Amino acid sequence: MEDFLNAIILFSNFVLVPATAYGAQLALGALGVTLVFGILRFSNFAHGDTMAFGTMVVILVTWWFQSMGISIHPLPTALLALPFGILATVGMLLATNRLVYRFYRRVKAAPIVFVMASVGVMFVMNGIVRFVIGPDDQRFADGERFIVRARDFKEATGMAEGLTIKVSQALTLGIAIVVVIALFWFLQRTRTGKSMRAFSDNEDLALLSGISPERVVMITWIIAAALATIAGTLYGLDKSFKPFTYFQLLLPIFASAIVGGIGSPLGAIAGGFVVAFSEVTITYAYKKFLKYMLPENLEPDSLVQLLSTDYKFAVSFVILVLVLLIRPTGIFKGKVL
């Protein structure tokens, strides 16, 4: 029995808890991508760098708060700075919408033109972030780091295995749930949300029934900015902030959105967790886990690892290819909100 419990704790510590937090971060990112795709009808490649931009502002405001001694111990100060980051990112996205995308909407450009324009926006944002905060790792997490520490857990329970739950992991999950509920309530219940769904469903009919397209577009960007900043800040708190890794996040985020069915918010969430859990479970070495679970004579000698951790990103790619081959619409039939 104790072996079984140890196995469960081990699995939770190295797979369940990290994958859940990572999944929530991906889900928030994928929600932003899917929303833009559903309403503006193009894949926004600049989303990863939008996350980096938002997080950068949050970090700068956090440092400012820290220098003034403002804190909300035991929670990280970054939460206090989050609204400022969202405001700045909203401003940034509305500006790009005005300067870049509005022109292409006016000339009714093909979706691929939008995608290419978003690649340009991506490079510009990339440059701005590096110019302002630099290409290096930045530390901005403060407050309490752990809810449960492996060492304390072992002492308290007397188990051989320890369990760690970081404050940032719990915050990620909690905030993600709140944000998702708020977003769904907004889309399903409010007048604006309904008009957005109508616009996504059939643009022409929506125009006929008197919905203002510019307003819908503006609100979409505002929500996308909020989602990107929240996702980026949570990722940075949990892991670390480095502009390049945010650019790399684009791949798992797109994989999540497509796996779940691009354009479907529910799908984005499901996709985020599918990608996160596949990445972690496939690259985890099960040797110790099986040691606890199996009788002694069956203990494995090898690491029992399906794929080396070097191939973590390849997992997202494989899932992407498989989904596109077998079920191109994703788990939840995508393309409509």
Added chain:
Amino acid sequence: MKRLLIATAASTLIATSAFSHEINVGIILGFTGPIESLTPAMASSAELAFDEVNASGLLLGGKSSIVAVRGDSTCIDSAAATAVAEKQITADNVAAIMGADCSGVTGAIASNVAVPNGVVMISPSATSPGLSTIDDNGLFFRTAPSDARQGAVMADVLMDKGITEVAVTYTNNDYGKGLADAFEASFKALGGTITISAAHEDGKADYSAEVGALASAGGQILAVLGYADQGGKGIIQGALDSGAFETFVMGDGMKSVSLIEAIGSDLNGSIGTQPGSDGEGAAILAGMLDVGGPFTAESYDAAALIALAIQAGGSAERASIAANVLSVANAPGEIILPGELAKALQILADGGEINYEGASGVELIGPGEASGSYQEYEVIDGAFVTQRYR
């Protein structure tokens, strides 16, 4: 106006000719990239040696002075490093190169640019065993020892502490792989067990998957053969956070104050090795430098060797430098310590012989690399404390 221009031009001409001719020497280190926190101290240490030589006024009969030309190796981008070396050799016409730092870029510069152009390179910190066997025409030297030696020293350190089961993670490049292989071979030869030897990529935000695999394999201690500003730090942070490992044994790329600042008190009790010696040279140099740090002694020595080789050959010709590096570095001759470069230049000018010991106890063996003395340190109360030298 015209007259003013002519006057200015004329006076510059006089000024330069009065100051004799300047010898450019390249300093190629990774001023950006994974070891950017180490390189400024290394470069100023090398420039300190050049300043000492220039101040003595004895180089090539007092008619010459050395000018350092800095270049960025980036530590990881071979193409960028090669381009920098190319520019230094063709545009700046450097007589020799002090550098490069990381093993991969050093190998690239040596085989693509330095050797074809006949330029001597003396690296203070490239430690890959692979560099011992490159086809260098006698042009590549290093004041840092090969990691084949460091691997053996690390294995000894662990065995002396009674540690027999080790998990290994290394940065996925020439340096990391070379050190990991050397360590694994020595440790197994001493009867130890390597539970896993896994590479990690630098520059990722999250190492929980890598740490998970290492934890599953188990071991009494985790050997981290990476960089302090990169994946090495991430792995240690992840292993401590998840309770996978409590103590670490670290390679020479990990000894950086920034690591202690980032990890904090949890790093106490971890151990590591670092090229270094307890000879009097190290202490003398420490007194001369504003900021010390890993590889500063080797950097000073690499720069000093270039200057002394120029003096010994009586010429800043590239071939002449190449022919004289070994003779100034090794016995026989008068032993030279840091701060005694003027004395050494005088002896060489008088036709005598020197045996440059320098700050790191320079003794170039085999294909022109340091024989290698290592510092064993432990992290105690947030500081690197020397245990002994091996």
